[in-house]
Amino acid sequence: MSIHPVTVQHVTVQPVTVPHVSIEPSILYFGTPVVLLSTENPDGSANLAPMSSAWALGRTIVLGIGRAGQTARNLAERPELVINLPAPHQWEAVESLAPLTGRDPVPAGKPDGCRFEPDKFGAAGLHAVPSDGVRPPRVAECPLQFEATAVSVRADASGSFVIAEAVVSKVHADPRLVVPGTNHVDPGAWSPLIYNFRHYFGLGPELGHSYRSQTPPGSVVGVGQETPEAALVVEERAAGAVHGGLGDQADDEDVVADRDPVVGQADQVR
Numbered sequence: 401m402s403i404h405p406v407t408v409q410h411v412t413v414q415p416v417t418v419p420h421v422s423i424e425p426s427i428l429y430f431g432t433p434v435v436l437l438s439t440e441n442p443d444g445s446a447n448l449a450p451m452s453s454a455w456a457l458g459r460t461i462v463l464g465i466g467r468a469g470q471t472a473r474n475l476a477e478r479p480e481l482v483i484n485l486p487a488p489h490q491w492e493a494v495e496s497l498a499p500l501t502g503r504d505p506v507p508a509g510k511p512d513g514c515r516f517e518p519d520k521f522g523a524a525g526l527h528a529v530p531s532d533g534v535r536p537p538r539v540a541e542c543p544l545q546f547e548a549t550a551v552s553v554r555a556d557a558s559g560s561f562v563i564a565e566a567v568v569s570k571v572h573a574d575p576r577l578v579v580p581g582t583n584h585v586d587p588g589a590w591s592p593l594i595y596n597f598r599h600y601f602g603l604g605p606e607l608g609h610s611y612r613s614q615t616p617p618g619s620v621v622g623v624g625q626e627t628p629e630a631a632l633v634v635e636e637r638a639a640g641a642v643h644g645g646l647g648d649q650a651d652d653e654d655v656v657a658d659r660d661p662v663v664g665q666a667d668q669v670r
């Protein structure tokens with residue numbers, strides 16, 4: 401085997417010290433954030449389902465959802481939803497939802513052990529709070545909550561999933577995650593829950609930032625401290641808050657405030 405560097409279209413590929421092996425993994429879930437989708441059931445109650453096939457494209461969240469589940473059915477009929485983002489310490493609540501479906505009877509194709517559960521919020525020990533502009537409720541305990549409407553729900557190429565494009569109309573953020581006086585989420589305070597080959601992780605320490613970041617390290621706490629409200633948030637953050645994720649205080653409903661940050665145009669393209 402060659403150990404010399406090779407140049408492919410002006411990119412120099414360094415030799416690897418350990419040769420790769422060809423494998424056939426049963427899953428390809430290489431580590432994406434977990435969201436909890438609240439949707440509306442036909443009887444007006446709320447369904448709640450964990451999904452890790454979720455990513456942002458400007459103001460749109462693209463979702464990959466199993467076609468046989470209740471979430472896909474709900475979105476096809478009633479397109480409003482909330483994309484709730486749990487923090488790493490909430491992984492057990494997320495996992496408690498894993499074997500549950502809002503569909504009765506349980507459809508063929510669901511994994512063994514899957515059962516119908518009409519009250520998924522209760523089953524996970526989570527609390528529903530009303531949304532401002534959509535019918536499904538938000539998950540009070542989730543530090544970030546995006547109200548959205550699915551403008552497109554279509555079958556994927558395999559026929560097993562639907563791909564939903566959900567346009568976000570309102571963002572609710574725990575104030576401890578917001579750079580005081582701005583609409584920016586502080587990347588040093590927020591960590592998503594990551595689903596990594598069916599295991600749960602948070603983020604490790606920061607490695608660097610994009611040249612387009614509007615919250616470079618060292619500038620995040622202090623921006624906008626001139627307002628009394630911002631100063632209070634900074635004080636609170638200094639007193640109990642966290643670097644690298646929220647602690648148990650994230651379970652306190654009182655701290656989930658509606659700040660309605662509006663993402664600026666400049667944030668919309670990565």
Ligand SMILES: Cc1cc2nc3c(=O)[nH]c(=O)nc-3n(C[C@H](O)[C@H](O)[C@H](O)COP(=O)(O)O)c2cc1C
Pocket residue numbers: 434447448449450451452453454464465466467468469470471472494495497498499500501502503514595
């Ligand atoms: C962490 C986690 C991530 C998941 N990601 C997805 C996903 O991206 N797409 C999907 O269809 N199901 C995913 N699931 C499985 C669904 O949550 C599961 O099928 C659930 O029963 C759907 O509920 P529903 O039938 O009420 O919609 C995930 C489950 C867990 C625990």
